[in-house]
Amino acid sequence: MNSRERVLKVFKGEQVDRVPCFSGMGNVTEAAINQLGYKFAGIHLDAKMMADTAASTYKMFGFECGVAPVDLCVEAEALGCVINVYPQAEGILYPTIKEKLIHNEGEMDSVKIPSDLASRGRVPLLMEAIRLMKSDIGSEVAVGSYVLGPFTLAGQIMELNDLLKLSFKKPDKVARLLDLMADAIIIVAKEYEKAGIDYITVREMGATSDVLSPRVFKNLIMPPLQKISRELKVSSVLHICGKTNDIVIPMAEAGYTAISVEQKNDVAETRKKLGPGAVIFGNYDPYNVLVSGPEELVRATMRKCIDDGVSAIWPGCDIWPTVPPENMKAMMDETIKYGGKN
Amino acid sequence: MADDAKKKEIFEKLRNGVIQYDEDACREGAQEALDAGLDANEAIFDGLVSGMEEVGRLFEAQEYFVPEILMCADALYAGLDILKPHCKQMDLGVKGSVVIGTVEGDVHDIGKNLVKMMFDVAGFNVYDLGRDVPLDKFVEEQLKTDSELVCLSAMMTTSMVGMPKVIEKIKEKNPDCMIMIGGAPTSKELADKWGADGYAEDASNALKEAIKMVAFLKKLRDEKLKK
Numbered sequence: 001m002n003s004r005e006r007v008l009k010v011f012k013g014e015q016v017d018r019v020p021c022f023s024g025m026g027n028v029t030e031a032a033i034n035q036l037g038y039k040f041a042g043i044h045l046d047a048k049m050m051a052d053t054a055a056s057t058y059k060m061f062g063f064e065c066g067v068a069p070v071d072l073c074v075e076a077e078a079l080g081c082v083i084n085v086y087p088q089a090e091g092i093l094y095p096t097i098k099e100k101l102i103h104n105e106g107e108m109d110s111v112k113i114p115s116d117l118a119s120r121g122r123v124p125l126l127m128e129a130i131r132l133m134k135s136d137i138g139s140e141v142a143v144g145s146y147v148l149g150p151f152t153l154a155g156q157i158m159e160l161n162d163l164l165k166l167s168f169k170k171p172d173k174v175a176r177l178l179d180l181m182a183d184a185i186i187i188v189a190k191e192y193e194k195a196g197i198d199y200i201t202v203r204e205m206g207a208t209s210d211v212l213s214p215r216v217f218k219n220l221i222m223p224p225l226q227k228i229s230r231e232l233k234v235s236s237v238l239h240i241c242g243k244t245n246d247i248v249i250p251m252a253e254a255g256y257t258a259i260s261v262e263q264k265n266d267v268a269e270t271r272k273k274l275g276p277g278a279v280i281f282g283n284y285d286p287y288n289v290l291v292s293g294p295e296e297l298v299r300a301t302m303r304k305c306i307d308d309g310v311s312a313i314w315p316g317c318d319i320w321p322t323v324p325p326e327n328m329k330a331m332m333d334e335t336i337k338y339g340g341k342n
Numbered sequence: 343m344a345d346d347a348k349k350k351e352i353f354e355k356l357r358n359g360v361i362q363y364d365e366d367a368c369r370e371g372a373q374e375a376l377d378a379g380l381d382a383n384e385a386i387f388d389g390l391v392s393g394m395e396e397v398g399r400l401f402e403a404q405e406y407f408v409p410e411i412l413m414c415a416d417a418l419y420a421g422l423d424i425l426k427p428h429c430k431q432m433d434l435g436v437k438g439s440v441v442i443g444t445v446e447g448d449v450h451d452i453g454k455n456l457v458k459m460m461f462d463v464a465g466f467n468v469y470d471l472g473r474d475v476p477l478d479k480f481v482e483e484q485l486k487t488d489s490e491l492v493c494l495s496a497m498m499t500t501s502m503v504g505m506p507k508v509i510e511k512i513k514e515k516n517p518d519c520m521i522m523i524g525g526a527p528t529s530k531e532l533a534d535k536w537g538a539d540g541y542a543e544d545a546s547n548a549l550k551e552a553i554k555m556v557a558f559l560k561k562l563r564d565e566k567l568k569k
Contacts, residue, residue: 086447096447160450161451161452164412164452211407213407242526288531317499320499
């Protein structure tokens with residue numbers, strides 16, 4: 001069973017020899033970027049560099065996937081926001097939104113999806129990167145991509161501050177915007193599907209239950225998330241950050257193949273709640289464990305994830321690029337040694 | 343001077359205005375406090391801040407979430423804007439100025455703004471650098487303003503890693519400057535490792551930490567008044 005088969009089987013809920021160790025979010029490493037002779041700021045703007053970098057985590061460490069993009073601004077940029085890739089930065093800085101699309105409440109109703117969304121911004125570049133990665137490593141590992149969730153995307157194209165307040169004061173208005181965001185996300189996701197991805201992760205990071213009440217989550221966030229899942233053809237993952245224990249049931253009911261939770265989720269409890277059939281990915285801390293931790297903490301954390309009942313070892317967020325190669329190796333080694341025990 | 347019952351009523355109006363995110367009530371309450379000749383500092387602390395303390399509690403009890411807190415903050419500012427020009431300089435023996443901002447690579451500023459609010463309340467001079475702030479800017483601004491406190495905020499792991507560089511540079515030039523870091527990915531371990539003096543992992547904790555600090559200032563003030 002190679003990595004690709006293992007991951008695809010997990011998505012189907014079939015028996016595997018051990019849990020896989022992969023991600024649906026960014027996982028490029030500085031070690032690989034340096035080896036390739038690239039610069040972090042450059043890999044977002046060049047399909048080949050992006051594909052090479054994305055494939056390198058598998059090639060160097062056996063991490064069981066290839067994922068592009070690397071940043072979180074693709075959809076917002078295609079919708080018309082201006083991004084900053086920090087071309088002059090010495091270290092690693094992820095692109096951010098420089099210029100929003102909606103500047104006040106009144107503009108919420110006038111925002112439209114450009115009819116050529118699929119060919120705007122870096123969507124075509126992403127398709128090329130996915131194709132390149134697919135022909136490079138696609139027979140050995142599953143190739144994935146990600147899009148933002150509707151609320152998170154809305155929080156990029158307008159002030160998050162305003163969006164949060166309006167989600168309380170004027171939920172109908174926000175609901176309309178989120179529905180539109182879902183349409184935009186579906187268009188981008190379908191392009192990635194055409195390019196040949198095996199799975200896609202929807203990252204609804206802004207809608208964590210640390211921020212919004214479970215009631216708002218159910219009324220406002222769920223409907224557009226369900227709209228997206230209905231349209232996806234490939235295996236899909238719904239990722240939400242923060243303390244998600246109170247919303248894992250609606251998460252599981254949102255229609256995605258798998259759910260992804262981070263370190264603040266008590267996965268043993270989640271597994272108990274959702275039952276043995278649910279596909280649950282998680283939930284190690286990619287910074288405080290994988291980057292900062294001594295090797296023994298990395299190994300112990302992987303064992304705990306497996307004991308808690310994850311379907312795949314999977315990080316709580318993007319893997320931070322300065323991750324020490326020894327820790328990547330320890331993570332893979334421990335997964336292989338211990339991951340078949342259940 | 344207003345009698346005690348009147349005073350209590352006005353403070354209660356300010357407090358409830360904050361809790362019920364009612365900006366108009368806070369504005370009215372603030373004006374009434376001034377008209378009645380009440381001490382503006384007292385109205386801020388026993389009215390507005392007292393309300394915010396309750397909001398912090400409601401957040402912890404998961405009755406309130408971030409949207410509510412933001413609306414409460416708007417209400418607090420509505421009252422504060424009216425009261426602040428009438429505040430006597432608080433003589434607490436601290437100069438009280440702070441440089442605050444979200445580090446480069448991060449455009450999230452909700453937690454930062456909540457902390458800033460509590461510094462505003464406490465009468466600090468707040469130098470708000472905004473968000474996506476180049477690291478050297480913190481160092482420059484600290485030197486320029488000689489602030490005794492610098493607050494660095496980041497919501498994403500992907501931007502937090504710039505923090506130790508700023509801390510090192512500031513401490514190198516001014517070892518007495520206190521540094522507080524905040525944001526979801528921060529932890530006590532990281533704060534210790536990087537040489538920061540304090541941390542708060544999210545907006546509510548930041549709010550709590552800031553409230554604690556302001557409550558401490560209030561205690562100092564009360565003790566001073568008793569003497």
